[in-house]
Amino acid sequence: MSALTMTALNKSYGTVQALRDLSLEVRAGEIVGFVGSNGAGKSTAMRITLGVLEADSGEVRWDDRPIDLDVRRRIGYMPEERGLYPRMRVGEQLTYLARLHGLDGTSATSAMEHWTEVLGIADRRGDEVLKLSLGNQQRVQLAAALVHSPEILVLDEPFSGLDPVAVDVMTGVLREQAAAGVPVLFSSHQLDLVESLCDRVGIIKSGSLVAFGDIEELRRTETRRWVVDGPPSGAWLPSVPAASAVSSDGSRTVVEVTDPSLASIDQDLLSAALAAGPVREFARQRPSLTELYRHVVSAPTATAPLLQEVTA
CATH class of the missing domain: 3.40.50.300 (P-loop containing nucleotide triphosphate hydrolases)
Structure with missing residues (x-):
């Protein structure tokens, strides 16, 4: 071609x-x-x-x-x-x-x-x-x-x-x-x-x-985030040790997991949230191109290639 x-x-x-x-x-x-x-x-x-x-x-x-x-x-x-x-x-x-x-x-x-x-x-x-x-x-x-x-x-x-x-x-x-x-x-x-x-x-x-x-x-990064809209994060997030809250606005929480080896973490998060109450939204949050760009251009030259080149 x-x-x-x-x-x-x-x-x-x-x-x-x-x-x-x-x-x-x-x-x-x-x-x-x-x-x-x-x-x-x-x-x-x-x-x-x-x-x-x-x-x-x-x-x-x-x-x-x-x-x-x-x-x-x-x-x-x-x-x-x-x-x-x-x-x-x-x-x-x-x-x-x-x-x-x-x-x-x-x-x-x-x-x-x-x-x-x-x-x-x-x-x-x-x-x-x-x-x-x-x-x-x-x-x-x-x-x-x-x-x-x-x-x-x-x-x-x-x-x-x-x-x-x-x-x-x-x-x-x-x-x-x-x-x-x-x-x-x-x-x-x-x-x-x-x-x-x-x-x-x-x-x-x-x-x-x-x-x-x-x-x-x-947009695939080692750090993974989810948006959870349901019970307050304090009622369920402590039961998932690998996760932490990045931001929280009432019932809506952005949760971050930095360990890429946890294959079932999405199910663990959802199960923990459901056990605490109804969940209205549960979605993976990926960085936008603008966020990726800001990360790359603001990083020191020696560490800028955190987004590895993908040729596939």
């Missing part, structure tokens, strides 16, 4: 190492979110993929072959900083960009019309880019990445500056592209959106990929 792969990428700017042996894979038809703090190395990795920057070592491959100029022409790229001609009209600009990617005049015009319609900017085709709102400029930038029917999508902060309606439109477009077999790699600071949209997520810190996997894989 075709895949976009980055293998052991290293890049330094003087004494600053922007990437450290970074390896990442985006399979055909998969949406991968790339998250990290500003300056973590996301844009550097994307620019190396596009050939805008050259890695000090490592390589980027598509379909198990090195990416050359011909492949790069088939990549849809959206930079974080807008790469549009501000005084060029929207329709004219998109048609021009499509032709640069090899489309003939008729096909380029048709593609421009299609994507401006899909992205809700058809009525702005005659406007200069600089006269558009930031959100509409972002839509034009996405149209520029899509207008040549790319085989790969690499998008740097595509949701930045978009209103909720535009976010829904762009989310739908990315899902449609993935469904058609296009591998999609995008970076974003909107972690709730990444969590709901992506098949897999990579967390980068100081140039290193410190966690990679699907959301459920990343």
